[in-house]
């Protein structure tokens with residue numbers, strides 16, 4: 001696992017956007033997995049700037065969702081599909097046909113979950129999956145004690161996660177209790193995992209995921225199993241890392257030709 005400590009969220013966004021731009025240069029029809037929430041927004045704004053500057057060509061790019069609320073009607077402004085259309089697809093000029101996600105409004109949620117895993121596999125798999133991390137260590141919406149081998153399925157949000165997400169809704173009661181999320185086993189199939197964590201509220205989850213034991217109680221610790229996982233943290237989120245100086249020295253000495 002590579003840990004990169006950046007000065008702030010904007011620097012993290014730029015670094016990851018550069019890695020995504022390199023991916024689309026190498027493989028124009030790559031499948032990019034995107035996350036919602038506040039953390040990845042600097043990545044999306046940096047990607048938008050690259051498209052506007054003409055340094056990123058997304059004319060064949062494909063995009064897929066990590067997770068979706070269950071029970072919000074299709075088109076609800078806080079459904080993750082709508083959020084990603086607003087924050088990623090429209091600003092980058094990627095049409096909806098090249099965007100897919102789990103159907104949280106499906107009548108048969110179990111069938112929708114299975115169909116989504118199959119669709120990802122049939123599409124050749126995810127090339128780069130962008131991840132955030134919950135204050136309780138979740139990735140996607142794999143809450144603590146999710147199976148490390150789990151596939152896309154319905155999960156119940158913890159009250160902590162519902163409270164963390166209440167800022168996006170008019171009232172805390174409106175935050176759905178259930179989500180459809182790629183499982184940890186599904187996420188681990190992506191070729192490159194890039195987790196971004198910013199702010200002091202994430203410092204404890206980050207140290208547990210990176211330096212703690214591999215355990216289902218901290219779902220993000222599953223990144224330790226992945227052969228190509230990158231964790232980008234700002235100074236505040238890095239505050240509890242015991243090996244911070246080593247991570248800084250390693251990144252500073254990294255050869256120029258080696259990207260994330």
Ligand code: F6R
Pocket residue numbers: 034035036037038039040066067131132133134135138139140141
């Ligand atoms: C949402 C997702 C979640 C968030 C996490 C952090 O698609 O994957 O794991 O990344 O809840 O959310 P923020 O970034 O809002 O702190």
